[in-house]
Amino acid sequence: MTEHNTEQQDERNRAQDRRQAASSSAAAPAGAAGVPAEAPMLNRAAWLRILPFAAYMLFIVIADALERLGVAPAALRWLYPVKVGLVALLLALFWRHYHELGTARPALRAALTAMATGIAVLVLWVSLDAGWMTVGSSPGFDPRNGGRIDWLLVAFRIAGAALVVPVMEELFWRSFLMRWVVASDFETVAPSQITLKSFAITIVLFGFEHNLWLAGIVAGAAYSLLYMRHRTLWSPILAHAVTNGLLGAWVVWTGNWSYW
Secondary structure: OOHHHHHHHHHHHHHHHHHHHHHHHHHOOEOHHHOEOOOOOOOHHHHHHHHHHHHHHHHHHHHHHHHHOOOOHHHHOOHHHHHHHHHHHHHHHHHHHOHHHHOOOOOHHHHHHHHHHHHHHHHHHOOOOOHHHOOOOOOOOOOEEOOEEOHHHHHHHHHHHHHHHHHHHHHHHHHHHHHHOOOOOHHHOOHHHOOHHHHHHHHHHHHHOOOOHHHHHHHHHHHHHHHHHHOOOHHHHHHHHHHHHHHHHHHHHHOOHHHO
């Protein structure tokens, strides 16, 4: 890419940031005498991004409670389709409020960069698994019945992980939390305005959401940098989808069910 083209792209990115900030500011309520009202710590836009993530996490708690009550692990596997189905429903209901998903899709070069990043994250994910790089243990997701793979379960797992989870997690971690640390009225924060503090807090929390905490931090950093660089949430969503989709294929191929 020539220097002239790079400058044009940077100018387009800055213009997009200005349009996003202006659009969000215009939608913000104003107080008396035209003075902007103080934004609550968690506004409606925040809850619309928190709820799908919270629903997903709630099912993890439910599964753990049912297992402690003696429900067979084989039966608990069917909670996954219910979980991703509920999350997909919530995302569909709230979709028109996700203004960041209405922005332009990444250009070809950016899309290829996101896909390459997703592949690199996958390689690191299955490599950063030494004892000190993990916290706790993961039961994984074993779709076998009597030694034979249940392909319907595999289809639900890969579809959920590659199509639903990336949208849900990127809306929560990148679009909401990483900007919310900067300002509670997070929709007014452009990706280019994200601070080192918000970047660090988000990737560390994202990392420890996973059993492979170091791999999680690396993945979180990669997805966050894509968002900051490309100024569109679709870039980390695409990278995340590539990572999860290929991880699913790798798990089925190798039988390393603990990585699920």
